[in-house]
Amino acid sequence: MKKATAIAPSNIAFTKYWGRKDNILRLPTNGSISMTLSDLLTTTTVEFSPDYQKDQVTINGGGIEEGEAKRVIKHLDRVRNLSGINFKAKVVSKNNFPAGTGLASSASGFAALTLAATAAAGLNLSEKDLSILARQGSGSACRSILSGFVEWLDRNTSQTSYAVQIFPPDWWDIADVVAIFTEEKKDVSSNVGHKAAQTSPFFKTRIVRMKEKNRKFKEFIKERNFDKFGQLLEQEALEFHAITLTQTPYLIYWTPGTLTTMKLTRVWRNEGLEVYFTVDTGQNIHLFVEGKNIKKLVSELKKLDGIKNIIVNTPGEGTRLSGNHLF
Ligand code: PMV
Numbered sequence: 001m002k003k004a005t006a007i008a009p010s011n012i013a014f015t016k017y018w019g020r021k022d023n024i025l026r027l028p029t030n031g032s033i034s035m036t037l038s039d040l041l042t043t044t045t046v047e048f049s050p051d052y053q054k055d056q057v058t059i060n061g062g063g064i065e066e067g068e069a070k071r072v073i074k075h076l077d078r079v080r081n082l083s084g085i086n087f088k089a090k091v092v093s094k095n096n097f098p099a100g101t102g103l104a105s106s107a108s109g110f111a112a113l114t115l116a117a118t119a120a121a122g123l124n125l126s127e128k129d130l131s132i133l134a135r136q137g138s139g140s141a142c143r144s145i146l147s148g149f150v151e152w153l154d155r156n157t158s159q160t161s162y163a164v165q166i167f168p169p170d171w172w173d174i175a176d177v178v179a180i181f182t183e184e185k186k187d188v189s190s191n192v193g194h195k196a197a198q199t200s201p202f203f204k205t206r207i208v209r210m211k212e213k214n215r216k217f218k219e220f221i222k223e224r225n226f227d228k229f230g231q232l233l234e235q236e237a238l239e240f241h242a243i244t245l246t247q248t249p250y251l252i253y254w255t256p257g258t259l260t261t262m263k264l265t266r267v268w269r270n271e272g273l274e275v276y277f278t279v280d281t282g283q284n285i286h287l288f289v290e291g292k293n294i295k296k297l298v299s300e301l302k303k304l305d306g307i308k309n310i311i312v313n314t315p316g317e318g319t320r321l322s323g324n325h326l327f
Helices: 066-083 105-120 127-137 190-199 203-223 226-246 256-270 291-302
Strands: 003-013 020-022 032-049 056-059 088-095 149-152 163-167 174-180 276-279 285-290 309-313 320-322
Touching: 003 105, 020 190, 032 105, 032 174, 032 203, 032 309, 056 066, 066 088, 066 105, 066 127, 088 105, 105 127, 105 320, 127 163, 149 203, 163 203, 174 291, 190 203, 190 226, 203 226, 226 276, 226 285, 256 276, 256 285, 256 291, 285 291, 291 309
Parallel strands: 056 088
Antiparallel strands: 003 032, 003 320, 032 088, 032 149, 149 163, 174 285, 174 309, 276 285
């Protein structure tokens, strides 16, 4: 049987997917807009073979938790169903960044698994079909299939809920500078968080505003209006965290490092460095600047106590095949 390897990027949501109208199919309550990241990558090799007695999954050189393994095997089953292949598979995957810390490792992970497994099974799916399949493994993974600036369409069925490119990577010279403070894994996965989002008394209020926010993001990206883009980015991040903080049970993802940096962005702006933040379900913070300001921001970040790593991402390429197999 054929062996296939895929490299998939993570992505950062400008408008967040939080809460679902269908938990099994992973249909989100709202559409979302993201940027594919150039430097946060997962590489995955998959091989189906009659020689394997069971599915084996290795991530970053080690085994994985039972729940995670089940989710991967379920995804392999989807590919087996589509292709008619019944063999078990060997999956080896590695990230070039810490998993489970708010850097969307499930997005890059399931995007890479989707392309590697379908190619290994001899399928040649379109971007749309890869996006639909990736979404069923992890919602945000459907956006990681595409390059540049991406929209996950607001639709009601599995076959229509997928992501499309809205602008190519070279459309806009901006960067997402990720500041890593701790590499500890978060204690509640976003998969669990989504299911409780609707318990927040503010959930409905948020959802009513999402269509207009998505429309505005597309307009600001089209106009390359960094100031308006950045203000909306922060507003949306805070509205999203207002839901996580008020759902039952509540989720507090920020650590002192996150909060200090959030507050600092305003100080830096007052000093003339135009920078805006967004934060996902984890402690690490994403800071947006125009290309000309990357160096200045990185030198400010290096001065901070407790900073472990800084990763500069530009609008990146989507999920692709690679000839460099991991086994
Ligand atoms: O795809 P999941 O289940 O890991 O959820 C992603 C949730 C956020 O990262 C917080 C938002 C998003 O749209 O990526």
